[in-house]
Structures are given as structure tokens and as C-alpha cells.
Amino acid sequence: MKNENEPSEETKRQWHQDPNNWFLGIFYYNVEDKRILPPKRIAWMGWTVNFANPLSVSLLLIILLIAFTFVGLNN
Secondary structure: OOOOOOOOHHHHHHHHHOHHHEEOOOEEOOOOOOOOOOEOOOHHHOEOOEOOOHHHHHHHHHHHHHHHHHHHHOO
């Protein structure tokens, strides 16, 4: 069952292909896109952070904090 508020696959594709949504060509920033981890500009390379989504940025910061904590504990 599809959520009525969820954008269509066509809309997601248009967002992904719009160069205005890619800051410096590598940082995805789209206020309309509520996905936490949209595909990277080259989709087969995985996912990226939507820097316009606070939840997405929070997830990135938590992952970095965990990584730096483990690196700090091993030194």
C-alpha cells in the first residue's frame, strides 16, 4: 500500500537528476525530499545524506561520533 504523501518514482528521479539539488556536484540538498538516505549521484555507488533533512544529518553525526569513539578507544 502506497502512502498518499509519498512522491512518485518519477518525482524522485527528477529530484535526483536536477543539478540544483547537488551542491558542488556531490552534496545532496533537497528540502522537498524526505528520504533519509537517497541514492548517490551515481546510483550504483550506494546512498548519500540529504543535507536538507535534519534527521539525515543527525544520522550522519551519530555514525561519525561512533566511529571517532572507536578510533579513540583503540589508541
